[in-house]
Amino acid sequence: MANKRIILKTALAGAALFPALISATRPASAGPRAGYFPNALLQTHDGRQVRFYDDVVKGDKIVVFNMMYTVCANICPPNTANLLRVQTLLGDRVGRDIFFYSLTLRPEMDSPDALRAYAKLYGVKPGWTFLTGAQGDMDAIRRKLGFFDRDPQVDSNLSQHTGMIRIGNEAYDRWSMMPALLTPRQLANSIVRL
Amino acid sequence: MTDLLSNDTPKLNRRRLLKLGITSGVATTAYGLFPHQASDAVADTALVTPYLQPFLDPLPIPLIKAPAILAPPPDKFPVVGEAGRDPHQRFEEFRPQVFYEINVRAARHRFHMQLPEEQIWGYDGLLPGPTFVGRVNTSALVRFRNQLPLDHVGFGSPEIATHLHSGHVGPASDGFASDYFSPRKAGPTLRYPGAFYDYHYPNFPHAGDMREITNTLWYHDHRDEFTAANVYKGLAGFYLLFDPLDTGNEATGLRLPSGVGRYDIPMLLQDKKFDAGGNLFFDQFDTEGFLGNHFLINGKVQPYFRVEGRKYRFRFLNGSMARYFEMYLTDERDLNQDFAFIASDGNLLGRPLTLKKILLGMGERADIIVDFSRYAPGTVLYLVNRIAQDDPRKPREDRLYPGIRMLRIEVGERTPDNSVIPALLRPQGPRANLVGARRRTWKFERNNGQWSINGKFFDPERVDAAVKQGVSEIWELEAGGGWAHPIHIHLEDFWVLSINGKPAPPEWAGRKDTISLLPGWRAEVLVRFRDFTGKYMMHCHQHAHEDHAMMIRFDVVP
Numbered sequence: 001m002a003n004k005r006i007i008l009k010t011a012l013a014g015a016a017l018f019p020a021l022i023s024a025t026r027p028a029s030a031g032p033r034a035g036y037f038p039n040a041l042l043q044t045h046d047g048r049q050v051r052f053y054d055d056v057v058k059g060d061k062i063v064v065f066n067m068m069y070t071v072c073a074n075i076c077p078p079n080t081a082n083l084l085r086v087q088t089l090l091g092d093r094v095g096r097d098i099f100f101y102s103l104t105l106r107p108e109m110d111s112p113d114a115l116r117a118y119a120k121l122y123g124v125k126p127g128w129t130f131l132t133g134a135q136g137d138m139d140a141i142r143r144k145l146g147f148f149d150r151d152p153q154v155d156s157n158l159s160q161h162t163g164m165i166r167i168g169n170e171a172y173d174r175w176s177m178m179p180a181l182l183t184p185r186q187l188a189n190s191i192v193r194l
Numbered sequence: 195m196t197d198l199l200s201n202d203t204p205k206l207n208r209r210r211l212l213k214l215g216i217t218s219g220v221a222t223t224a225y226g227l228f229p230h231q232a233s234d235a236v237a238d239t240a241l242v243t244p245y246l247q248p249f250l251d252p253l254p255i256p257l258i259k260a261p262a263i264l265a266p267p268p269d270k271f272p273v274v275g276e277a278g279r280d281p282h283q284r285f286e287e288f289r290p291q292v293f294y295e296i297n298v299r300a301a302r303h304r305f306h307m308q309l310p311e312e313q314i315w316g317y318d319g320l321l322p323g324p325t326f327v328g329r330v331n332t333s334a335l336v337r338f339r340n341q342l343p344l345d346h347v348g349f350g351s352p353e354i355a356t357h358l359h360s361g362h363v364g365p366a367s368d369g370f371a372s373d374y375f376s377p378r379k380a381g382p383t384l385r386y387p388g389a390f391y392d393y394h395y396p397n398f399p400h401a402g403d404m405r406e407i408t409n410t411l412w413y414h415d416h417r418d419e420f421t422a423a424n425v426y427k428g429l430a431g432f433y434l435l436f437d438p439l440d441t442g443n444e445a446t447g448l449r450l451p452s453g454v455g456r457y458d459i460p461m462l463l464q465d466k467k468f469d470a471g472g473n474l475f476f477d478q479f480d481t482e483g484f485l486g487n488h489f490l491i492n493g494k495v496q497p498y499f500r501v502e503g504r505k506y507r508f509r510f511l512n513g514s515m516a517r518y519f520e521m522y523l524t525d526e527r528d529l530n531q532d533f534a535f536i537a538s539d540g541n542l543l544g545r546p547l548t549l550k551k552i553l554l555g556m557g558e559r560a561d562i563i564v565d566f567s568r569y570a571p572g573t574v575l576y577l578v579n580r581i582a583q584d585d586p587r588k589p590r591e592d593r594l595y596p597g598i599r600m601l602r603i604e605v606g607e608r609t610p611d612n613s614v615i616p617a618l619l620r621p622q623g624p625r626a627n628l629v630g631a632r633r634r635t636w637k638f639e640r641n642n643g644q645w646s647i648n649g650k651f652f653d654p655e656r657v658d659a660a661v662k663q664g665v666s667e668i669w670e671l672e673a674g675g676g677w678a679h680p681i682h683i684h685l686e687d688f689w690v691l692s693i694n695g696k697p698a699p700p701e702w703a704g705r706k707d708t709i710s711l712l713p714g715w716r717a718e719v720l721v722r723f724r725d726f727t728g729k730y731m732m733h734c735h736q737h738a739h740e741d742h743a744m745m746i747r748f749d750v751v752p
Contacts, residue, residue, distance in 0.1 A: 032347060075642055146479035149643060150587065151676075162643035164481065164742070173348050175478040176419040179644045179651040179743055186653050189382040190419060193353075 031058050032173040037144050040137035045115035045130035052141055060171035062098045062194055066180055067147050067162050069106040070118040075163045080122050085184035095127025105161055107132045167194055242470040243487040246306045248496035249602040255455045259324035262295045268335050268392040277375035278385030283364035283726050288396035290335035298354055299341040306495035309472045314428035321493040322462045323431025327454050330407050330437035331398050339390040340376050349423040349476040353379050357416035360408045360540050360707045365728030367393040368684055371418035372654035383654050400686055401724045405621050409440045410509045410540030410559050422515050422737030426476055430513045432460040439620055444612040451507040451613040458507045464490045465517045483516035483586040483738030489600045499601055503567045503608035512554040515737040516586035519554045522578045528596040534615045537561035541705040542620035555680030555710025557735035563615050569605045577601040588678040588713055625689055626666035626722055639674040645744035652745035659748040666722045673711035680710040684730040691718040708735055723750040
């Protein structure tokens with residue numbers, strides 16, 4: 001696991017230094033969902049740039065996604081608070097072999113700074129990264145993760161945005177989804193058993 | 195709304211049929227023209243359906259499961275190598291007399307002779323799994339050994355929890371969704387992993403009442419969060435019980451057409467999606483599930499079946515994820531033929547009904563008898579699905595003419611037939627006294643992309659209803675607008691008291707374990723749980739819904 005972390009860190013550093021170079025080439029060891037997820041360039045709440053597939057999804061690790069936006073007064077605050085309890089339950093595995101990602105639904109408002117302030121407000125710990133990017137990219141990623149409704153009106157209604165979390169391990173191409181408001185114990189149970 | 199259940203003449207709809215593009219034998223696309231590409235969850239309509247010539251493969255007849263000697267011998271408590279389950283209830287009282295072992299493993303399977311071989315997961319490597327043939331009041335024990343590949347890549351998760359659907363079993367043998375196991379993992383309600391898990395199936399009717407026997411059951415995977423994928427990968431089979439009325443012998447009892455696999459044919463109805471390259475497709479990213487683009491019986495796309503000119507019993511089971519079926523028997527001119535409907539969800543009715551169609555939501559069963567001696571040798575008939583459905587949310591209200599021919603039946607010479615369609619089947623009832631019965635309301639809804647029951651999501655460690663053992667309750671089941679929800683209650687069958695304020699149609703007048711609600715429908719059912727205590731569940735049998743937490747836990751308490 002330590003090796004994996006170093007590799008990931010190296011990849012992140014590379015992405016930050018040479019984004020153009022990274023985007024031009026696909027890694028030789030593409031996983032089962034390489035052609036499925038967009039490899040869009042995104043910004044993190046701590047000021048880094050990452051590629052969605054290469055740096056966020058890819059590899060033998062458990063990734064947990066949810067959708068949010070910083071001024072959401074509906075389901076985001078309880079969801080974020082609940083996921084924080086899940087993060088606490090999972091302890092130091094978060095950041096080691098389990099990674100949390102929150103993707104903003106309103107990238108035009110949610111700059112990396114806004115996301116950083118949000119993460120700070122909730123006391124989010126390392127291993128949980130907030131992501132923003134171009135609206136089109138964020139939307140495409142959202143849909144690929146299965147956070148959508150068949151009804152376009154419902155889909156575009158922010159008050160009806162998904163309350164689910166997506167749990168996956170790309171190396172095994174294994175994906176599940178659960179409501180974020182289940183008990184932290186239950187969410188942690190499912191995450192470690194994926 | 196209830197016209198789904200009426201025998202009115204439906205409207206023609208050729209447009210729908212053309213959209214489906216597979217029924218008449220006209221190719222929408224040449225098979226193999228398009229290279230295999232990574233699957234795309236959202237643009238699923240972009241997936242091109244490979245053309246497959248219908249009626250090339252014979253109807254597969256599932257093998258009958260043979261008993262075995264188990265080592266180590268099973269016990270009330272988990273034995274060495276077994277997953278950490280709770281002890282079996284009433285084990286001493288219903289000590290197993292017959293033992294089976296099923297190896298749950300990956301295998302190769304061809305869904306149609308023009309399709310490439312696929313990896314499936316099967317009970318004993320088979321799709322459908324082998325058919326259990328048991329006797330009422332002969333207690334059985336089945337050891338399910340999990341040999342699925344732990345490092346499997348792709349849809350499906352290699353932990354299993356086997357549910358005997360309509361099984362009247364103790365809680366440790368129910369296949370409760372979080373009681374899943376593999377040699378490496380144990381679900382949150384099990385104590386430790388194991389190589390196998392012993393399920394105790396006592397096979398006695400509710401409260402010992404011979405009117406409450408269920409004859410057609412099925413077993414399938416119920417792994418929390420992954421039921422859709424694991425069942426789609428092949429984990430489904432039949433479990434049949436015989437008794438002094440439904441004897442399995444044409445010379446005794448009701449003298450129903452008998453001989454499992456010969457004149458008594460289990461038929462697992464499913465749809466599956468194949469991409470342009472003919473590869474089996476599964477969408478892991480759609481919380482509403484998806485529909486198949488080909489129709490299968492017993493694991494083959496549109497097979498054929500040669501019958502003798504005599505009576506047959508067909509046992510239909512809707513084993514699909516999101517597809518409703520409405521099954522008809524037709525001739526070559528697409529004219530509907532009569533058949534005798536004898537059992538709903540495996541429960542014989544009081545008397546047979548003469549029908550031309552039967553609606554089946556996911557998990558539902560229908561036993562019918564067809565007398566092929568009425569047709570001249572050489573006659574060709576079809577089992578046809580006429581329900582129009584182009585969206586996993588719900589079926590449409592219109593019907594397909596011609597429908598989707600799922601099985602071609604070739605009638606042969608008349609042969610001796612001692613079986614009958616009896617005027618009376620199984621005595622019904624008694625229904626419990628409703629006066630003062632407690633009512634509970636269950637609302638099945640979608641909000642914020644989530645499937646809920648009464649606004650809550652399934653938690654295997656939270657009891658949503660503590661139901662007093664042996665006490666009748668009326669459960670009101672309400673499907674919110676927009677989605678169809680086939681609701682399944684574990685442990686004991688129920689009586690349908692009303693549908694949308696009206697009495698249940700005759701097809702649903704007997705005991706059932708699954709009720710297929712269409713959007714906006716409301717049903718009242720009478721439940722009573724008599725013989726075991728502990729944790730069970732009620733859930734939507736649309737697998738994508740149940741995987742996304744549309745389930746409750748109820749506990750039967752003394």
